[in-house]
Amino acid sequence: MLTEVGLNPHGGENMEKIIRNDTCIDLSEKVAVVIGGTGSIGEEISIALLKSNASVVAASRHKNSISLRLNEFLENSKKISYQKVDVTSEDSIKKLYGVVLEKYSKVDILILAHGIQIRKPFLKLSIEEWGKIIDVNLTGTFLVCKYFSELMIKKNQGKIIGITSLTSKFGIRDISAYASSKGGMSMFLKTIAIELSEHNININMVAPGRIETKMTKNILSNEEIRLSNLRCIPMRRFGLPSDIAGAVMFLSSNSSNYITGETIIVDGGWTASMGNIKK
Numbered sequence: 001m002l003t004e005v006g007l008n009p010h011g012g013e014n015m016e017k018i019i020r021n022d023t024c025i026d027l028s029e030k031v032a033v034v035i036g037g038t039g040s041i042g043e044e045i046s047i048a049l050l051k052s053n054a055s056v057v058a059a060s061r062h063k064n065s066i067s068l069r070l071n072e073f074l075e076n077s078k079k080i081s082y083q084k085v086d087v088t089s090e091d092s093i094k095k096l097y098g099v100v101l102e103k104y105s106k107v108d109i110l111i112l113a114h115g116i117q118i119r120k121p122f123l124k125l126s127i128e129e130w131g132k133i134i135d136v137n138l139t140g141t142f143l144v145c146k147y148f149s150e151l152m153i154k155k156n157q158g159k160i161i162g163i164t165s166l167t168s169k170f171g172i173r174d175i176s177a178y179a180s181s182k183g184g185m186s187m188f189l190k191t192i193a194i195e196l197s198e199h200n201i202n203i204n205m206v207a208p209g210r211i212e213t214k215m216t217k218n219i220l221s222n223e224e225i226r227l228s229n230l231r232c233i234p235m236r237r238f239g240l241p242s243d244i245a246g247a248v249m250f251l252s253s254n255s256s257n258y259i260t261g262e263t264i265i266v267d268g269g270w271t272a273s274m275g276n277i278k279k
């Protein structure tokens with residue numbers, strides 16, 4: 001809610017000036033596109049970018065996935081807008097690219113926060129389910145980067161930040177297609193980080209541990225799974241979307257200008273402890 005951050009809920013033309021900047025990162029004059037900008041993590045990132053004075057385009061397939069909280073920002077600030085995109089369609093990505101080009105003529109920050117997951121043992125996974133996950137998480141990442149990095153190359157600057165997963169590095173049961181897509185996404189982004197480094201484009205990743213979001217709502221509603229997961233997390237809590245947004249903001253800022261092809265793991269110490277269970 002806007003009132004949470006001390007904003008006038010009725011907004012108005014001074015909205016941009018009123019938005020509090022929690023991050024102390026100034027992204028004035030920057031244009032950011034957040035793919036999956038209506039998801040729990042994408043929304044938090046979109047709002048954090050807006051609070052740092054960036055102009056933000058939040059994109060996803062369904063307008064009805066916009067939360068009431070995000071909607072308040074969309075209704076009250078001219079610096080944030082919503083656009084439809086389905087990353088499994090090249091035409092749809094081209095359309096989004098056209099809108100951003102026409103409105104801003106550039107993109108400085110591209111966030112890849114889209115994603116889907118199907119949870120079942122690989123022996124029960126159909127070829128259609130496998131393909132769907134690879135299409136959205138991996139091929140979608142390739143296509144979005146292909147179009148938007150062209151714009152960054154023209155301006156000789158840019159930041160691309162992919163939200164990957166611990167599964168890009170570690171095996172976790174029952175999500176083989178998702179893990180494969182995230183492992184692929186991670187290697188794809190590392191590779192293009194090298195290819196685009198001469199254009200002053202930084203490409204990095206944030207790998208979340210267990211974050212409480214729409215995606216994890218079902219699994220974390222199981223008390224047994226909740227507790228067994230919590231036992232493996234030294235900080236004894238699940239992550240919040242704002243924990244991910246914090247790392248993304250650093251990677252979006254000039255403070256990270258000499259970092260590329262890297263991953264920041266944000267997991268409350270889960271992997272640092274090698275999953276050791278506290279007695």
Ligand SMILES: NC(=O)c1ccc[n+]([C@@H]2O[C@H](COP(=O)([O-])OP(=O)(O)OC[C@H]3O[C@@H](n4cnc5c(N)ncnc54)[C@H](OP(=O)(O)O)[C@@H]3O)[C@@H](O)[C@H]2O)c1
Pocket residue numbers: 035036037038039040041042059060061062063065085086087088112113114115116136140163164165166207208209210211212213214215216
């Ligand atoms: N939550 C966690 O614990 C966790 C852990 C590791 C990694 N991650 C990653 O973090 C990212 C965000 O996840 P989340 O937890 O915030 O999930 P979420 O709330 O389900 O958000 C997913 C977002 O992706 C969008 N999306 C899905 N399919 C799309 C498509 N074909 N084209 C464009 N947009 C599409 C969704 O919007 P529409 O449905 O409207 O298109 C939504 O905005 C994902 O990449 C996820 O894999 C999450």
